[in-house]
Amino acid sequence: MTVRTRVAARTGAAVGMLSRRLGAGGGTVIGGRVSLAIDRGALGRLALGRRLALVSGTNGKTTTTRLLTAAVASAGPVVTNIGGANLPSGLVAALSRDRSRSPAVLEVDEGYLGPVAGAVQPVVVTLLNLSRDQLDRISEVRMLGARWRAALAGLPGTHVVANADDPIVAWAAGAGGGIGGPVTWVAAGQPWRADSSGCPRCEGRIHFHCSAGTTEWACGCGLSRPPPDLWLDGDVLVGADGRRLPICLALPGRCNLANAAMATAAAAVMGISEKQALSAMASTAEIAGRYQVVRAGRGWTRLLLAKNPAGWVETFDLVAPAPAPVVVAINARVADGRDPSWLWDVPFERLAGRLVVASGERALDLAVRLAYAEVDHQVVPEVTAAVEAGLAGGPGASAPLDFIGNYTAFQDLRKALARHRRGAGDGS
Amino acid sequence: MGAEGAPVRQRDSAVSIVVVHPDLLGTYGDGGNAVVLAQRLRWRGMAAQVVEVASDQPVPASADLYCLGGGEDGPQAQSAGAMAAGRPLSRAVEGGAVVLAVCAGYQVAGEWFAGSDGRPRAGLGLLDVRATKGSGRRAVGEVVAEPVPDLGLPVLTGYENHGGLTTLGPSAQPLATVRTGVGNGGGDGTEGALGTRVIGTYLHGPVLARNPALADLVLSWAVGPLGPLDDAEVEALRRARLAGARSGRGTRWRRPALSVRPVAPLSSSTSGAG
Numbered sequence: 099m100t101v102r103t104r105v106a107a108r109t110g111a112a113v114g115m116l117s118r119r120l121g122a123g124g125g126t127v128i129g130g131r132v133s134l135a136i137d138r139g140a141l142g143r144l145a146l147g148r149r150l151a152l153v154s155g156t157n158g159k160t161t162t163t164r165l166l167t168a169a170v171a172s173a174g175p176v177v178t179n180i181g182g183a184n185l186p187s188g189l190v191a192a193l194s195r196d197r198s199r200s201p202a203v204l205e206v207d208e209g210y211l212g213p214v215a216g217a218v219q220p221v222v223v224t225l226l227n228l229s230r231d232q233l234d235r236i237s238e239v240r241m242l243g244a245r246w247r248a249a250l251a252g253l254p255g256t257h258v259v260a261n262a263d264d265p266i267v268a269w270a271a272g273a274g275g276g277i278g279g280p281v282t283w284v285a286a287g288q289p290w291r292a293d294s295s296g297c298p299r300c301e302g303r304i305h306f307h308c309s310a311g312t313t314e315w316a317c318g319c320g321l322s323r324p325p326p327d328l329w330l331d332g333d334v335l336v337g338a339d340g341r342r343l344p345i346c347l348a349l350p351g352r353c354n355l356a357n358a359a360m361a362t363a364a365a366a367v368m369g370i371s372e373k374q375a376l377s378a379m380a381s382t383a384e385i386a387g388r389y390q391v392v393r394a395g396r397g398w399t400r401l402l403l404a405k406n407p408a409g410w411v412e413t414f415d416l417v418a419p420a421p422a423p424v425v426v427a428i429n430a431r432v433a434d435g436r437d438p439s440w441l442w443d444v445p446f447e448r449l450a451g452r453l454v455v456a457s458g459e460r461a462l463d464l465a466v467r468l469a470y471a472e473v474d475h476q477v478v479p480e481v482t483a484a485v486e487a488g489l490a491g492g493p494g495a496s497a498p499l500d501f502i503g504n505y506t507a508f509q510d511l512r513k514a515l516a517r518h519r520r521g522a523g524d525g526s
Numbered sequence: 527m528g529a530e531g532a533p534v535r536q537r538d539s540a541v542s543i544v545v546v547h548p549d550l551l552g553t554y555g556d557g558g559n560a561v562v563l564a565q566r567l568r569w570r571g572m573a574a575q576v577v578e579v580a581s582d583q584p585v586p587a588s589a590d591l592y593c594l595g596g597g598e599d600g601p602q603a604q605s606a607g608a609m610a611a612g613r614p615l616s617r618a619v620e621g622g623a624v625v626l627a628v629c630a631g632y633q634v635a636g637e638w639f640a641g642s643d644g645r646p647r648a649g650l651g652l653l654d655v656r657a658t659k660g661s662g663r664r665a666v667g668e669v670v671a672e673p674v675p676d677l678g679l680p681v682l683t684g685y686e687n688h689g690g691l692t693t694l695g696p697s698a699q700p701l702a703t704v705r706t707g708v709g710n711g712g713g714d715g716t717e718g719a720l721g722t723r724v725i726g727t728y729l730h731g732p733v734l735a736r737n738p739a740l741a742d743l744v745l746s747w748a749v750g751p752l753g754p755l756d757d758a759e760v761e762a763l764r765r766a767r768l769a770g771a772r773s774g775r776g777t778r779w780r781r782p783a784l785s786v787r788p789v790a791p792l793s794s795s796t797s798g799a800g
Contacts, residue, residue, distance in 0.1 A: 230553060238553065238598045295549035295580075301600040303549070303582055436667070437685040439730045442558030462763040466735055469759055470558070470565050 144193035145218035149201040154211040155226025157409045161385045162357040163205035169365035169375035177202040212249030222367040224259040228266045229293045231406035246270035251277040259363040262326045264288040269298040274321040282363045285329035286356040290408035348383035353412040397489040398498035403508045407443040420451035425488040427458035427507035446471040453491045457484035458507040481511040540573035544589040547581045550605040556595025558732035587617040590748045594631025599642035602630040624747045625724045632726035633657040653721045654695030664689045668771040669707030671717040683767045684729025706771045
């Protein structure tokens with residue numbers, strides 16, 4: 099490591115600490131920005147000599163990163179970026195905190211994957227899925243896929259773990275003609291198809307058809323679903339050689355079985371056996387607050403995060419059935435995407451038959467969407483008041499109230515509940 | 527312009543609303559426009575049917591209303607190509623149908639548009655407009671636009687996200703004048719275009735969700751005069767969006783992404799342990 103990089107890393111870490119002490123924030127991003135400003139090559143140099151795994155995609159990045167970290171940690175110390183700081187500044191901050199040569203598992207924003215992978219030369223890159231998200235900030239998904247493909251073509255030493263069920267991801271990872279290193283194809287599913295019916299290679303049309311329980315896809319140009327090396331049979335991970343490994347997770351839902359399958363494949367590349375990886379993942383119960391059940395005023399609420407249409411569709415599967423009320427909170431800050439038009443891509447009609455409390459800074463946009471979906475709703479912009487309203491409209495304390503927020507709305511509720519808890523603690 | 531002298535179609539069945547190529551032109555929630563149109567008919571006691579026509583199916587010329595949405599460059603060209611033969615939308619409009627075309631769909635509805643290689647591709651010729659590639663920057667942000675007076679509409683609110691520039695030919699009228707945002711982007715301050723029973727616009731939101739009066743205008747072209755609905759909830763949203771645009775949340779040009787240099791080759795000075 100150069101003196102410059104060392105100074106950059108230490109100054110960044112110190113600024114991050116100062117930021118945390120002053121209560122200005124988590125300190126991760128500001129510290130990382132200082133490091134990058136001092137040494138533009140810091141990321142690459144901090145990565146030198148480490149075995150790195152990168153995880154990217156539209157949905158499941160944080161969860162898969164956490165599961166993979168748990169797996170790699172079963173064999174020794176590991177560095178990771180906790181807290182969703184997945185831009186280059188956050189990665190620099192994460193690597194600066196540990197200047198040993200421990201392996202690192204890093205979640206990377208999908209728009210930055212190419213340059214980050216080029217800078218850190220990872221052992222393995224895990225590509226989960228690509229679908230519409232924050233279109234005012236991130237490029238259209240097809241363009242992202244093409245950029246991933248170009249970046250991976252320049253990294254023949256990197257092993258790619260890719261979702262065979264997502265045509266854009268499969269194209270990015272080298273389907274239809276090898277572009278680089280070895281690929282482990284995982285049939286991780288992609289229930290959201292609205293962004294992948296146009297072929298990423300020829301602009302023709304991708305056709306999906308179900309056969310024997312799996313969904314094949316193909317375009318007339320010859321691009322088609324690669325034969326998977328790993329797939330899910332319910333909650334069992336199955337290998338192409340017939341091996342079967344039960345997945346036992348504390349996390350709910352189909353999407354997390356898929357995340358675990360992807361993490362297991364990446365762990366194998368990092369030298370952790372599938373069995374050891376799966377057993378290390380079993381106890382992970384919440385991911386930065388997601389799926390956590392917390393005390394909220396007079397009752398309990400379960401925190402669910404959904405950031406884009408594909409994520410909402412997966413989340414609706416987890417929600418308690420009607421007539422249990424649900425709180426839905428929507429913001430449109432930079433981290434959420436400034437344009438909440440995507441609300442109209444989400445099948446909110448599925449929430450009919452119950453009270454939905456529309457909350458967040460864009461509660462009115464959501465209210466109009468719910469009105470057209472003919473879903474009974476009430477507008478309560480402030481998130482803790484919305485949870486109170488949901489608890490008041492519920493059947494009682496028999497089950498926690500489901501709260502679904504997009505990115506910053508979810509963080510707003512977590513912070514507010516933490517403040518309330520501290521307040522209660524001070525008073526007792 | 528608009529629906530002047532247009533025959534209102536006689537019908538004895540549900541009003542049919544076709545979402546054209548949602549697999550190609552469905553990127554920005556614009557499918558919501560069809561939901562808004564259908565619900566506003568149903569809430570007035572009229573039957574409405576939304577039909578999504580994917581790009582491998584023929585687009586029928588017999589529907590009452592057609593909605594085209596936003597999409598990426600490649601799919602946009604594919605959509606135009608798929609409708610070149612048989613000109614279903616031109617025939618439908620000649621027969622009295624109404625078209626709402628948004629963003630990429632707006633460009634498809636024009637005379638021609640620049641493909642992803644920059645070369646012109648033939649549009650559907652429903653509007654006398656042409657779309658070229660912009661400077662490489664995208665217009666992204668809230669839009670407030672004043673509709674042309676003869677439409678009798680209140681101010682339009684929406685969200686734009688496009689790289690193309692649209693210029694209007696002599697037989698197209700602008701839909702509106704931009705107050706906040708970029709709109710057509712040709713320097714004349716216009717937004718969207720208006721032909722006979724055809725509206726083109728860059729506004730997402732979706733545009734009809736945020737502008738119920740525009741939705742009712744489009745519907746009235748297809749089914750005749752309509753009574754009022756209670757739009758209190760939408761009016762609250764409109765007030766919030768218009769206030770938000772005034773406080774500086776308008777269009778910005780998208781900044782280039784932070785570049786990260788790849789790792790430098792090892793030299794003697796970079797090889798020490800950290």
